Amino acid sequence: DVKVTQSSRYLVKRTGEKVFLECVQDMDHENMFWYRQDPGLGLRLIYFSYDVKMKEKGDIPEGYSVSREKKERFSLILESASTNQTSMYLCASDRGLAGGYEQYFGPGTRLTVT
């Protein structure tokens, strides 16, 4: 079974802190994605990556950056956390065409910024 793990289920940070959210997948997937999920807004794509050291902006990249130094690991970075970044963050991965574009999601990290 594909497994996507996220470093924390719950995280509380203060305004202005630098926050790292880590995601690891164990199925050698090329593509990895970071979403945020908010009530009534659905899933919105923040950043995605098609290869090591590659990154592409999603729909809401402002205030975020990412890092992909190894194929299995994709990190989301909040350079200076703000209260409007309080949200559920979901990581996903897939194999693209070879996997029928099925994305596998982690369980999410609920981040609260106070």
Add this chain to the structure above:
Amino acid sequence: QQQVKQSPQSLIVQKGGISIINCAYENTAFDYFPWYQQFPGKGPALLIAIRPDVSEKKEGRFTISFNKSAKQFSLHIMDSQPGDSATYFCAASNSGGSNYKLTFGKGTLLTVNP
């Protein structure tokens, strides 16, 4: 700009009834339309997907109906069960591009009463 519009936002159905969730898209380049199911505390998981070369796809009690001319697709859950209670997301993408990404609807919270 919301490219995938999903309705209703919430839905309550009696056990044994039919649940219907609708989505409409704008981008005519979209050629892959998945539905994801999310239980509380879990990440979304692929439920069923369709491509525009067919008008319907059925997997067990779940059916996607697709209307290319109207740019609409819908999920039908037959004989709805309490275990189907979850949030459902439709999505769409242009899988032919090298930098494809999924655009999600805002989600539908389905409650199936026993």
